[in-house]
């Protein structure tokens with residue numbers, strides 16, 4: 001690598017990069033001025049105001065995109081031979097090619113980096129391309145490309161060329177920079193003969209950098225197998241399976257950015273949903289897409305996908321299992337049907353001051369007819385009311401009897417219509433119709449079901465008594481759990497929308513969510529105009545969308561100027577253009593039903609690792625998850641290289657994986673860290689003792705590596721006591737204390753696992769939990785193992801590849 005600031009190569013690249021920033025600044029200023037001018041326009045009609053707001057949103061989004069790429073704007077360069085790949089016969093020398101093809105450098109007044117270069121002067125180069133975070137073109141009348149967006153097809157060789165298959169690439173250059181300053185270049189020379197391939201250095205530098213609490217993008221160093229997944233043309237469900245640290249999360253987010261780029265017009269209207277397992281994880285990944293200039297994305301946990309309901313209660317393990325089971329579909333359908341069966345008693349109304357009996361048999365007959373209509377429960381309520389009014393009008397008319405001579409009714413059709421109209425106005429009749437066929441909100445249905453053992457018994461005969469007990473909540477329900485949310489969503493589908501005017505307990509919260517969303521600046525819709533160098537590819541991708549997607553997008557194209565992502569956050573029936581699910585193995589069958597409803601086109605990227613499944617209702621296999629929704633119409637992509645773990649830690653984890661599933665191959669570690677993972681024994685096996693020892697060890701690790709992140713991963717039962725111990729210890733404030741479930745998807749420089757055997761014993765999928773815990777560290781891994789004094793010293797939980805460290809060492 002060349003990193004000497006005086007090096008002519010760096011100086012030349014710096015000159016080119018300066019030119020790029022100059023262009024970026026110009027574009028920023030122009031966009032900001034246009035935004036100011038748009039916002040300043042006054043005296044507009046209502047329509048004009050709406051158009052102005054939309055325009056302002058578009059410009060603001062464009063500005064945000066330009067701001068997002070400030071750091072590391074340009075990170076690569078490709079030197080290409082001619083089409084035949086010979087690099088000879090009429091090809092320009094590098095120097096002249098630069099002038100021919102990238103004269104753009106001159107267009108914005110900078111020197112070309114080729115000037116002053118010496119080493120590669122013999123490389124015949126037809127074309128040179130700079131690759132970066134967005135596409136930039138010169139203001140030279142011909143829109144000469146200055147910088148190629150990493151997602152454009154023209155940038156692809158940067159990610160996939162190899163010494164064996166260089167295609168036209170003669171040299172690939174990685175450009176490292178800090179802020180706007182170029183600090184180094186690494187070259188991979190594919191010009192034949194003595195090839196110099198050291199591009200891995202850029203990757204290694206990225207992998208060994210100290211971690212922060214935010215994941216960063218990987219655009220400068222995307223690897224070929226990852227690139228293939230990111231750009232996959234697959235129309236439907238794409239599952240990305242890979243061991244821990246193979247870059248599944250990174251790949252899924254970059255795929256979202258890629259799709260937003262290639263399908264911007266459509267996805268700006270329908271938005272992309274990224275689902276993660278918990279808020280900590282979402283905050284960890286929250287910077288990646290914005291750093292790529294993409295904001296038209298809603299990041300959410302499943303339990304946030306029912307607008308108006310916030311899951312605040314904690315679910316019992318038994319409740320989570322029962323509520324996650326597919327059997328709940330039947331239970332809810334029965335519960336809804338149950339509410340369409342009027343009580344079995346006669347009712348008496350006063351009509352014209354005379355009693356009018358409504359026999360139970362009549363109500364039951366009407367209800368049966370309504371059920372046969374196939375309408376959803378709430379949509380059927382007006383039908384029930386209509387039939388009831390008809391029947392009551394006939395009964396009132398019957399009071400007047402029939403003609404004694406010809407047995408004709410004494411009342412005319414017109415009289416009947418009048419009687420019916422009067423009944424329709426009668427408050428008691430309305431109340432009776434509402435009572436016999438109540439309109440229901442999903443929350444009212446579920447609360448009513450949970451609260452009543454009788455209703456549970458009627459709706460859930462297939463469940464065991466223990467399962468019904470897990471659902472039963474005798475007290476007035478206050479709040480919901482994460483497992484309730486898919487059930488509320490299912491109920492909403494079965495019930496249909498609540499008719500206007502009916503009371504909805506979730507309405508206040510929903511209105512507040514809408515208000516908050518309105519306050520936020522629209523960003524995604526505006527980004528649809530971003531330039532695209534790959535119209536062909538956009539065409540190709542658009543073609544695979546089914547017709548429904550258009551129709552759905554149309555439905556969503558309202559005049560509302562909030563971004564699609566923000567509108568989607570407040571709309572339960574929103575159909576997302578693409579859905580990414582991370583840690584997808586953890587979701588219950590009921591949660592999958594909710595997610596599939598959010599994505600009728602089934603354009604989805606699901607990433608996960610079956611071996612890391614921790615939740616009892618999680619996926620046993622991808623097939624089991626997907627068969628009910630897409631049959632066999634899904635594609636599997638596998639990632640095989642582990643970028644997170646040094647080889648020494650990967651070896652320990654591989655031993656556990658072999659016990660979870662001997663058929664599964666552990667991902668290959670891409671580097672060695674040089675440090676053996678260790679374990680220490682402690683004689684004090686009490687929770688307080690383990691917590692105190694763990695906290696002290698973590699504090700010491702943190703002191704030794706202040707710029708890094710340290711995590712104490714503990715069995716769930718030790719979480720509170722360990723948190724207290726860490727809080728009480730000076731110097732341990734920055735240490736993260738997590739159980740394996742919450743640590744999933746995260747990574748740290750140093751990981752200490754407390755009492756691994758307890759971790760395994762605490763859950764039916766305890767070995768998977770341990771596997772997750774062992775695979776979080778990028779540098780150091782230590783385990784704290786309680787061993788009674790005098791007992792033989794063996795590594796905890798049957799782990800191999802660990803060194804014992806004794807006190808004093």
Ligand SMILES: Nc1ncnc2c1ncn2[C@@H]1O[C@H](COP(=O)(O)OP(=O)(O)OP(=O)(O)O)[C@@H](O)[C@H]1O
Pocket residue numbers: 203206207215216217218221222223226242243244245246247248249250251609643644744745746747775
């Ligand atoms: N091509 C790459 N260049 C640089 N860093 C990479 C690359 N691929 C992956 N990484 C880094 O490797 C680490 C692991 O990636 P990521 O979290 O996406 O893996 P994962 O497969 O989702 O892991 P887990 O299963 O544990 O959730 C991250 O720090 C990520 O930035």
